[in-house]
Amino acid sequence: MTEEAADLFAMACGFFDREVPANRAKWETQRHVDRSFWRKCGELGLLCASVPAAYGGGDGNFLHQATIQEAYARLGDRSWGNTIHSGVVADYLAAYGTEEQRLRWLPRMATGELIGALAMTEPSTGSDLKAIRTSAVRTDAGWRINGTKIFITNGGSADLVLVACSTDPSKGAKGISLIVVETKDAVGFARGKVLDKIGQHGADTTELFFDDVVVPHDNLLGEEGKGFAIMMGKLPQERLMIGITAVNAMELAVAVTTEYVKQRHAFGGPLLDKQHIRFELAECATLAKVARVFLNDCMETHLSTGLDLTTSSMCKWWLTDVQCQVIDRCLQLHGGYGYMTEYPIARLYADARAQRIYGGTNEIQKELIARSL
Structure with a gap:
């Protein structure tokens, strides 16, 4: 995390902290994020962060895109489709588009006028x-x-x-x-x-x-005929984006569950006093920590030499599998309240399951890894 990226992270966190909780219920009801939110993100430079400035982007690299996603993912919301808009579509256009195509579409994607x-x-x-x-x-x-x-x-x-x-x-x-x-x-x-x-x-x-x-x-x-190669070439980065969401979700799950078991009383005292509860949280916290270290290692590799397909498959399947495991165990510690959608853990649980499917199913990731052995 560079000083520049740290400043971007702080700015993005402040904006998302104000906007996302206030609008989450509305977005979930209407099944989409408001266009005005996209425009605000564009005004703040939160769209197309890795696109060159000549095309209206932030003139950064994947670190800046990942930093913005990190700031958003830490809230546990899965409404905003910027990972596709900026991290995939804009990146494809910047890397493979003609000069005319870049000038035609990227500036308006950077402002939020066009959604990809x-x-x-x-x-x-x-x-x-x-x-x-x-x-x-x-x-x-x-x-x-x-x-x-x-x-x-x-x-x-x-x-x-x-x-x-x-x-x-x-x-x-x-x-x-x-x-x-x-x-x-x-x-x-x-x-x-x-x-x-x-x-x-x-x-x-x-x-x-x-x-x-x-x-x-x-x-x-x-x-013509290079579409499959283009998509395959960008997969490591896309899998990293999924990994960022996975790690932030499990860290949030551990945090909200720890707070819950401190406040929830049963059998004469806080749940956290029970050894089983403490051991479960200790294991979940450890898994989240290991996941964070692995993700950071993949990030560093990608930013320096580029992440290979095999390691990106490991990143995608393992982090999303562990995400589901940790969140499931944390939900269990909430008891019946964990099944109520008013509690963050319930939303984290429902949102997590698709992570093991999109971006190439985890079974496909394991097959790809096996082929490299």
Whole structure:
């Protein structure tokens, strides 16, 4: 943590501490974060932190993006889709976009005028991205896109969607391309209802439909047929982002549970007086500490030499598995109150489960690790 990043962290924490608790219930009810919140984040420089200043970004690196996510994740909220907006979509555009594409989209993403989404998952295609069926056919008018995407973060609000398409089905993974769809006035583009999830209720997650949607030829991101390679190349960073959320969630779970068992009395005294309670918390606190050390090591490696795919898979599966274990044990220490959504531990529990699924299921991560042995 550099001095500059520390200042950014302090500023971001102050803003999120004011805005997130005050709006969380509203976001969860309406199933999305207000556009005004995105605009405020843009005004403070909390969007596109690692994008060069020439394109309206913060001119930082992954440390700055991770710092902002850390400041947000420590509150235990999972509504704001900035990890996709800034950490994925903007990063893809900055790294692989043409100069015209960067100047066209990134400045407005940095202000919050445009919200970004990445459309990979399909009803019959989850972790197996090579099996993508959404097609994009080159025509005289442009790329003609047909298909359905599901579980898309920011899908209901997105103005800019990176769509993973099959541009040459005969080539498998080498026939997958990324094409940018600007949703405003896009004929043939439609959104399904916001999906009703177990947790992460404030997160805008929807199904997207493409029925002969035509976009210009120059909306292709990178080279044709390189989409799968682009997505794979950025996976270590995406898995690190998931790890940041996991570690902050388990640290928060230990903190709120410790406070609860100090105040909750049973059998003649505070729960914390009971040896079993103390031992459970001691184990959970240790797991959270080990997780933090592992995450920091992965962060340092990524910032210096770049995190390899195998270690990023270890980071993703282990941290999210431990997240669920720690939060489950902490919920148990709350007794019946742990099952009530008014308590933070209940929301942490419901929000945690998806962490082991998105970003590539944990079973896929273990398979990838095994292949490297």
